[in-house]
Amino acid sequence: MKIGTKVIHGGLTHDSATGAIMTPIYQTSTYAQNSPGDHKGYEYSRSQNPTRHALEMNLASIENGKHGLCFGSGLAAIDAVIKMLNPGDEAISTGDLYGGTYRIFTKIFEKYGIKFHFVEMNDFDKLDILVNENTKLIWVETPTNPMLNIIDIRKAAAFAKKHKCMLGVDNTFASPYLQNPLELGADIVMHSATKYLGGHSDVIMGALVVNDEEIAKQLYFIQNSSGAICGPMDAFLVLRGIKTLHLRMQRHSENGEKVAKFLDAHPAVDKVYWPGLKSHPNHEIAKTQMRDFGGMMSFTTVVDNYDAAKKIVSNVKVFTLAESLGGVESLCGHPASMTHAAIPKEDREKIGIKDSLIRLSVGVEDAEDLIADLKQAIEG
Ligand SMILES: *Cc1c(COP(=O)(O)O)cnc(C)c1O
Numbered sequence: 069m070k071i072g073t074k075v076i077h078g079g080l081t082h083d084s085a086t087g088a089i090m091t092p093i094y095q096t097s098t099y100a101q102n103s104p105g106d107h108k109g110y111e112y113s114r115s116q117n118p119t120r121h122a123l124e125m126n127l128a129s130i131e132n133g134k135h136g137l138c139f140g141s142g143l144a145a146i147d148a149v150i151k152m153l154n155p156g157d158e159a160i161s162t163g164d165l166y167g168g169t170y171r172i173f174t175k176i177f178e179k180y181g182i183k184f185h186f187v188e189m190n191d192f193d194k195l196d197i198l199v200n201e202n203t204k205l206i207w208v209e210t211p212t213n214p215m216l217n218i219i220d221i222r223k224a225a226a227f228a229k230k231h232k233c234m235l236g237v238d239n240t241f242a243s244p245y246l247q248n249p250l251e252l253g254a255d256i257v258m259h260s261a262t263k264y265l266g267g268h269s270d271v272i273m274g275a276l277v278v279n280d281e282e283i284a285k286q287l288y289f290i291q292n293s294s295g296a297i298c299g300p301m302d303a304f305l306v307l308r309g310i311k312t313l314h315l316r317m318q319r320h321s322e323n324g325e326k327v328a329k330f331l332d333a334h335p336a337v338d339k340v341y342w343p344g345l346k347s348h349p350n351h352e353i354a355k356t357q358m359r360d361f362g363g364m365m366s367f368t369t370v371v372d373n374y375d376a377a378k379k380i381v382s383n384v385k386v387f388t389l390a391e392s393l394g395g396v397e398s399l400c401g402h403p404a405s406m407t408h409a410a411i412p413k414e415d416r417e418k419i420g421i422k423d424s425l426i427r428l429s430v431g432v433e434d435a436e437d438l439i440a441d442l443k444q445a446i447e448g
Pocket residue numbers: 141142143144166168169209213238240241259260261262263272273274
């Protein structure tokens with residue numbers, strides 16, 4: 069089956085009790101048993117819930133994996149991955165990382181004795197020196213936030229295999245429509261389903277998909293033991309969102325291209341970071357592992373200061389100034405004062421986050437309206 073069929077049917081069956089076409093919302097905490105232990109596979113909704121199970125099967129299908137697991141948020145999914153590690157274990161992660169991921173690694177898990185190294189992953193040969201017998205996990209985010217750097221997942225997988233550790237990929241920015249890390253050699257793929265999978269900015273959820281039975285067993289044990297599950301209503305909403313993932317991602321990518329080209333040609337714009345542009349430093353890698361380039365991008369203006377960015381993000385009318393991404397509506401953000409404000413200015417600028425950098429989550433509206441909106445905001 070191809071992706072457009074899988075998003076609608078993958079891993080799903082019609083409700084056996086009623087034939088309902090859409091997966092019902094099983095809003096129940098527990099299930100009747102005929103005699104002790106004699107039940108229909110469902111005992112208690114922290115352990116199993118039919119709506120969540122349907123979503124987990126569907127996610128496994130669209131990521132070309134065997135096992136899906138859903139959590140109450142993207143960070144709860146990452147939390148479960150790190151709980152597979154033991155005190156003394158080490159992980160190597162991309163430095164250009166979602167702020168919440170950096171926070172849970174350093175502020176929660178370091179105090180349990182897990183060590184994290186944050187590095188640029190453009191040259192894996194240089195990373196050998198960081199690896200030792202305690203290294204258990206390589207964590208990669210690609211495209212990265214907000215600079216849209218692309219990390220070569222095949223190379224990361226070869227590196228992880230060579231050093232006998234797991235490779236986890238945060239696939240939130242790409243979505244399973246644009247990129248399938250398990251096929252490129254990753255062991256774990258993670259999503260903030262809050263973003264493109266849900267797609268309508270109405271739910272917070274996280275997900276993991278894996279192939280390996282042993283990793284799946286450990287993660288299920290953690291999911292059930294720690295209990296950071298998602299509720300059935302949220303599972304229903306994400307199932308519903310996924311049914312149009314392919315249509316939305318096509319439109320996000322088409323609009324992304326039009327907006328990126330408009331910005332790239334505008335005299336007041338300095339740099340545009342969108343992996344589909346030939347000028348993007350990682351465009352060639354992006355072409356080998358992504359089917360298209362999506363709607364996430366960042367840009368700086370020639371006049372590089374906070375006021376220049378503030379003027380644009382305050383003047384937009386179709387775009388909305390807000391955190392988050394991946395919904396049908398276009399959003400914009402100012403990393404230096406919003407998501408990355410905690411990083412000192414010098415360190416920020418080293419990774420490219422200048423004061424005028426604006427991040428866009430280009431939605432699925434009409435591209436002409438989005439371009440006209442940015443034009444008036446930049447020139448106004
Ligand atoms: C939003 C996001 C997360 C965190 O997910 P939540 O659902 O907000 O917990 C992790 N990684 C990336 C890349 C994200 O954009």
